Amino acid sequence: MPQLGSFAVLFALALGVYALVAGGLALLRPDAVGERLGETARRAGIATFFAVVLAALCLVTAAFQNDFSLAYIYHHSNRDLPLPYKFAALWSGQEGSLLFWSLLLATYGLVLRLRHNVDRRLFAYASVIIAGVQVFFLLLVNFAANPFAMMQGALPADGAGLNPLLQYPEMVIHPPMLYLGYVGFTVPFAFALGALMMRYPGEKWIHITRRWTMVTWGFLTCGIFLGAHWAYSVLGWGGYWAWDPVENASLMPWLTGTAFLHSVMMQEKRGMLKIWNMWLIFATFLLCIFGTFLTRSGVVSSVHAFAQSSIGNWFVGFLALTFAVCVAAFVKNRSHLQSENRLESLVSRESSFLFNNLILLVACFTVLWGTLFPILSEWVQGHKVTVGPPFFNRVNIPVALLLLLLTALGPLLAWRKTSFESLKRNFSIPAAAAVATAIILIAFGMRPWTAQSALYSLMTICLAVLVTVTVFSEFVRGGRVIARHTGQNLFAGMARLAHRNTRRYGGYIVHFGVALVMIGLAGSAFNQDKEKEMGYGDRMTVGAYTLTCRSYTQDDKPNYRSEWAILDVTENGKPLTTLYPERRFYKASQQMATMVANRSTLKEDLYVVYEGVNEDTGRPIIKAHLNPLVMWIWLGWLTMVGGTMLCMVPEAARVPLAAPAPVRATAAAEAGD
Amino acid sequence: MPASRKLVLRRAAHLALLCLAIFAFLGAGDENARFNDLGHRLMCVCGCNQILLECNHVGCNYSEHMRDELIAAINHGDNDDLVLQAFIQKYGTTVLSAPTHQGFNRVAWLVPYLALVLGLGVVVMVVNAWGRKPPPPPAGRGSGDPDLEPFRSQAQRETEI
Numbered sequence: 001m002p003q004l005g006s007f008a009v010l011f012a013l014a015l016g017v018y019a020l021v022a023g024g025l026a027l028l029r030p031d032a033v034g035e036r037l038g039e040t041a042r043r044a045g046i047a048t049f050f051a052v053v054l055a056a057l058c059l060v061t062a063a064f065q066n067d068f069s070l071a072y073i074y075h076h077s078n079r080d081l082p083l084p085y086k087f088a089a090l091w092s093g094q095e096g097s098l099l100f101w102s103l104l105l106a107t108y109g110l111v112l113r114l115r116h117n118v119d120r121r122l123f124a125y126a127s128v129i130i131a132g133v134q135v136f137f138l139l140l141v142n143f144a145a146n147p148f149a150m151m152q153g154a155l156p157a158d159g160a161g162l163n164p165l166l167q168y169p170e171m172v173i174h175p176p177m178l179y180l181g182y183v184g185f186t187v188p189f190a191f192a193l194g195a196l197m198m199r200y201p202g203e204k205w206i207h208i209t210r211r212w213t214m215v216t217w218g219f220l221t222c223g224i225f226l227g228a229h230w231a232y233s234v235l236g237w238g239g240y241w242a243w244d245p246v247e248n249a250s251l252m253p254w255l256t257g258t259a260f261l262h263s264v265m266m267q268e269k270r271g272m273l274k275i276w277n278m279w280l281i282f283a284t285f286l287l288c289i290f291g292t293f294l295t296r297s298g299v300v301s302s303v304h305a306f307a308q309s310s311i312g313n314w315f316v317g318f319l320a321l322t323f324a325v326c327v328a329a330f331v332k333n334r335s336h337l338q339s340e341n342r343l344e345s346l347v348s349r350e351s352s353f354l355f356n357n358l359i360l361l362v363a364c365f366t367v368l369w370g371t372l373f374p375i376l377s378e379w380v381q382g383h384k385v386t387v388g389p390p391f392f393n394r395v396n397i398p399v400a401l402l403l404l405l406l407t408a409l410g411p412l413l414a415w416r417k418t419s420f421e422s423l424k425r426n427f428s429i430p431a432a433a434a435v436a437t438a439i440i441l442i443a444f445g446m447r448p449w450t451a452q453s454a455l456y457s458l459m460t461i462c463l464a465v466l467v468t469v470t471v472f473s474e475f476v477r478g479g480r481v482i483a484r485h486t487g488q489n490l491f492a493g494m495a496r497l498a499h500r501n502t503r504r505y506g507g508y509i510v511h512f513g514v515a516l517v518m519i520g521l522a523g524s525a526f527n528q529d530k531e532k533e534m535g536y537g538d539r540m541t542v543g544a545y546t547l548t549c550r551s552y553t554q555d556d557k558p559n560y561r562s563e564w565a566i567l568d569v570t571e572n573g574k575p576l577t578t579l580y581p582e583r584r585f586y587k588a589s590q591q592m593a594t595m596v597a598n599r600s601t602l603k604e605d606l607y608v609v610y611e612g613v614n615e616d617t618g619r620p621i622i623k624a625h626l627n628p629l630v631m632w633i634w635l636g637w638l639t640m641v642g643g644t645m646l647c648m649v650p651e652a653a654r655v656p657l658a659a660p661a662p663v664r665a666t667a668a669a670e671a672g673d
Numbered sequence: 674m675p676a677s678r679k680l681v682l683r684r685a686a687h688l689a690l691l692c693l694a695i696f697a698f699l700g701a702g703d704e705n706a707r708f709n710d711l712g713h714r715l716m717c718v719c720g721c722n723q724i725l726l727e728c729n730h731v732g733c734n735y736s737e738h739m740r741d742e743l744i745a746a747i748n749h750g751d752n753d754d755l756v757l758q759a760f761i762q763k764y765g766t767t768v769l770s771a772p773t774h775q776g777f778n779r780v781a782w783l784v785p786y787l788a789l790v791l792g793l794g795v796v797v798m799v800v801n802a803w804g805r806k807p808p809p810p811p812a813g814r815g816s817g818d819p820d821l822e823p824f825r826s827q828a829q830r831e832t833e834i
Contacts, residue, residue: 237727244722342803351800358792366785373772373781381777386716388770389724395785 002070005058006148009099012051012106013138019045020135023128027198038124045113045127048134049106056103059096059147063089068156072096072147078159078588080558084172085162091175092166094296094311095147100176101292102137104183109134112187122205125194126187133186136318144311161588164560168234174226178250181220182288185253187212188260189285192278196329199336203268206277210264211648217257218644224250225637236594236609238529238625240633243392248371249291255364256284259357266353269415271340275330276357278337282326287364289319294371345417352410359403366395397456404463404518407511408470430469434462457525464515464522471508471515478505502649509643516636523604523629531623533614534565543626545606546570550578552620560584562595565610565620569599581610581622604628704747711743711756716770724770739764 019041026038059072063086068074076089076096091100109130116123141147165171188209195205227250232240241247260280266272293315343350370387377385412418412426441458442448448455475494482500483493498505532540534549541547552565564582568575579597586593599606607625614621709726717728719735725743728736739760746756760768772778 237723239727242723343800346797346800351796354796354800355793358796359789362785362789362792365788369784369788370781377772377777377781383766385772385778385781386767386770387772387781388716388722390714391771391781394771395782399785399789 001058001062001065001067002148002150005055005062006146008051008055008058009102009138009141009146009148012048012055012102013135013142015044015048015051016131016135016138019048019131020128023124023131027124027128041131042113042116042124042127045109045131045134048131049110052099052103052106052138055141055148056090056099059099060087060090063087066159068159069151070147071149071151074151074156074159076159076162078161078559080588081159081162081167082559084169085167088166088172088175089162091179092162092171093147095141095145095149097175097179098137098140098145099147101179101183102134102141104176104179105130105134105137105186108184108187112190118208119204121198122191122194122200122208125198126190129190129193130186133190136314140311140314144314159588161586164584164586164589164591164593165234167559167586167593168230170226170230170233174223174230177219177226178223181216181218181223181250182253182292184212184216184219185257185281185285185288187216188281192281193326193329196278196333196336199333203271206264206268213257213261213264214644214647217254217261218641220250220254220257221637221640221644224254225634229634232607232630233596233598234594236596236611238527238607238609238623238627239524240630243367243370243389245371246295248367249294252291252364252367253284253287255360255367256280256287259360259364260284262353262360263357266350270350272343272350273353274337274339275334278330279326280357286319286322286326289315289322293319347413347418347420347423349410349413349415349418352406352413356403356406356410359399359406363396363399363403366399367392370395400518401456401459401463404460404467404515407514408463408466411470411474411508411511426473427470429473430466433469434466437465438462451525453525457522460518460522464518467511467515471512474508475505498646499649500651502651503647506643506645506647506649509646510640511643513636513639513641513643516632516639518636520629520631520633520636523627523632526628527625529623529625531611531621533617533619534567534622535617535619538619540622540624542606542624543604544572545576545624545626546573547579547608547622547624549620549622559588560586560593563610563613563620564595565622567597567608567622569606579606579608581608583610583612600631602629602631605630707747707753708743711747711753712740714757714770715739715743715760715768718764718768 021041022037022044023041026034026041028034029037059070061067062070062073063077064083066073066077066079072093072095073089076093077086081089089096091097109127112123112130113127116127191205191209191212194200224247227247228240231242231247232238260277263273263280264277267274267277293312296311296315343354345351370392373387374384377383408430409427412423414422438458441461446454446458448458475497476490478497479490479494481493482488482497483490486493486496488496528542530540530542532538534540534547534552536549536551538549539546546569548568548570550566550568552563554561554563556562562582562584564580567579567581569577569579577599579599581597582595584593584595585591594609594611597608597610605625605627607627609623609625611621611623613619712726713724715725717723717725717736717739719728721728725736725739742760743756746759751759757769772781774782
């Protein structure tokens with residue numbers, strides 16, 4: 001099996017190189033010979049997929065067969081590892097994750113090459129660019145981080161085991177989601193660069209890649225939130241986001257990708273921002289590669305960096321080469337990217353997109369700056385400094401609040417120009433709702449003047465309400481128009497409205513999801529925690545909850561030993577539930593892991609961690625966190641996913657309305673998109 | 674200026690003053706609040722990359738000892754700067770969870786805000802410059818290209834009710 005796997009990755013590299021070289025030569029020869037050469041390159045690209053699939057199957061089979069002659073399997077698996085985690089071993093280490101990256105890219109490439117009839121010339125360019133990226137990753141897999149490298153010396157009887165932090169159900173789906181996002185941005189990047197190189201007319205490349213970009217963005221969103229949920233459930237420190245370099249690496253392309261999804265509408269609608277959009281998608285792809293470099297090279301330390309080695313130089317070289325190609329293509333063809341229209345007013349939909357892009361990019365820059373500042377500091381001052389959560393929170397929270405305000409304002413602005421009167425008319429109800437929310441929250445005990453975090457929290461919730469009311473008022477306004485013309489009720493009208501324009505209303509649902517996430521994040525200002533050593537019958541009170549230790553015990557399973565406590569929970573004296581916080585010791589890797597017991601409601605999470613045993617008394621130490629509103633984050637994420645999926649639903653056929661109503665004129669003309 | 678508008682402006686100014694006053698008093702607090710604040714400005718140095726008060730390693734000799742040191746320093750009456758300085762001298766500069774506001778470290782704080790201000794300035798300048806100039810003729814086949822019409826009309830549809 002290892003030999004077959006080694007052969008498969010080598011064969012895939014040969015095919016990839018052929019797809020790149022032959023495809024590139026074919027682009028230079030626009031005749032029948034070039035066409036035939038291009039076709040062979042396309043088929044080589046398709047064959048690359050099957051070769052990489054074969055290599056991945058070899059690695060997974062080796063994991064299932066406990067083939068510890070492979071160094072990768074020895075380091076990331078063991079005999080008693082449950083089967084799903086053996087499968088997940090494919091992406092649990094450096095070498096496997098690079099092979100997995102190649103596999104996903106080959107899959108995207110396969111779909112692209114099979115759909116080449118949409119536009120043969122543009123797809124040929126994109127195919128060659130994807131082949132170039134593919135060759136880079138296959139070079140890594142073959143020569144820098146080979147997953148089929150053999151163990152030296154005597155064959156071990158058992159493996160070293162998978163990192164315990166990765167032995168959690170979400171880890172089976174979180175990395176694939178994240179990688180699907182990272183790798184997926186290669187496709188719009190390839191189309192953008194290809195379109196620039198061939199001076200492709202107009203915005204057709206954007207239309208072709210729109211769904212690719214949204215699918216990719218959706219995967220990256222899922223990857224980020226699944227990672228946050230995993231950190232919350234496994235790491236046991238009571239939080240979901242720590243501004244760790246690995247987390248930052250995933251956030252940066254998400255921010256630029258989000259900016260691209262917005263600004264691209266200006267190019268589609270008005271032929272503007274062509275250069276900007278081109279560089280946004282270049283930057284997004286480069287940040288995906290840069291993120292991988294950050295996490296793989298070891299230049300920054302991270303609790304999430306499960307796989308590090310010296311492949312950083314390869315990534316630096318690839319980043320430099322890609323950037324040089326982008327710059328060269330841009331310099332040569334920039335005259336092709338002239339704007340067709342100009343901005344007419346500062347108070348318009350176009351300018352709201354500009355400001356939205358600015359804020360998203362500043363947020364991205366801030367994250368990048370904070371992540372790299374320790375290196376810069378060491379270079380300039382001779383010593384490292386820590387850039388932790390206090391820095392990122394302090395700098396990014398005001399930026400996020402500005403973004404939330406723009407999210408609320410944007411949909412109310414018309415294209416070209418918005419009158420103050422129409423803005424006032426559309427904005428008055430959402431603004432009143434936000435102010436009313438502030439008054440209610442203060443009346444119910446929120447004290448924004450006691451701490452900066454409380455003030456930010458209040459502002460966040462009020463702005464989230466502003467966004468929510470704006471979104472729903474857009475639905476209601478449009479739904480009323482449809483309902484009036486069709487005789488349906490308002491809800492049916494709103495559903496039909498969303499089906500008539502899935503992209504626009506899907507986008508609004510994503511905005512609503514973002515508002516829910518922000519409400520969830522605002523809750524962190526009021527987190528509480530308490531820690532106590534708890535013997536039989538001991539009690540600990542946190543908020544309205546009282547935890548009573550009924551028992552504590554131990555267990556021994558093939559893969560791990562565990563110890564846990566049984567805690568009866570009452571809320572205001574009433575029995576509520578029983579929680580079982582657990583701590584495991586994984587035998588193969590000789591490492592500890594936490595299994596958090598969490599009772600989650602819309603109001604708050606009661607998050608209980610078994611921290612260990614006091615060696616003097618033999619009693620467990622329990623830490624209880626009370627984290628308000630966390631569930632809103634996960635609900636917001638699901639809403640964002642729902643909105644993204646709606647964006648991808650084909651629109652319903654447009655049946656002309658019987659007669660235009662006055663509301664249509666105001667809603668469409670004034671509010672615009 | 675009408676009287677009603679003057680009244681609105683005066684009230685807005687009062688509100689702004691009130692907000693400033695709120696910010697000015699944000700730092701006030703008791704010893705528990707100080708412990709919480711300082712504990713979040715320090716990192717555990719065991720290598721876990723966690724804030725001192727969030728380090729959840731049972732038996733972590735560093736965090737427990739550091740918390741005790743922090744409590745002792747607060748009880749001793751040291752001011753915040755003195756407490757943090759003592760930690761830096763003992764554990765090095767990486768013990769602080771964020772860069773200080775001194776020397777080169779100030780750059781860490783200034784650059785993001787500078788980027789925001791510069792970016793805002795550039796956007797406003799671009800918008801104004803665009804407003805003054807007539808739009809250039811589109812390059813290549815441009816907007817009149819019949820091949821692009823279906824896509825243009827699709828974009829048009831997608832941005833209207």
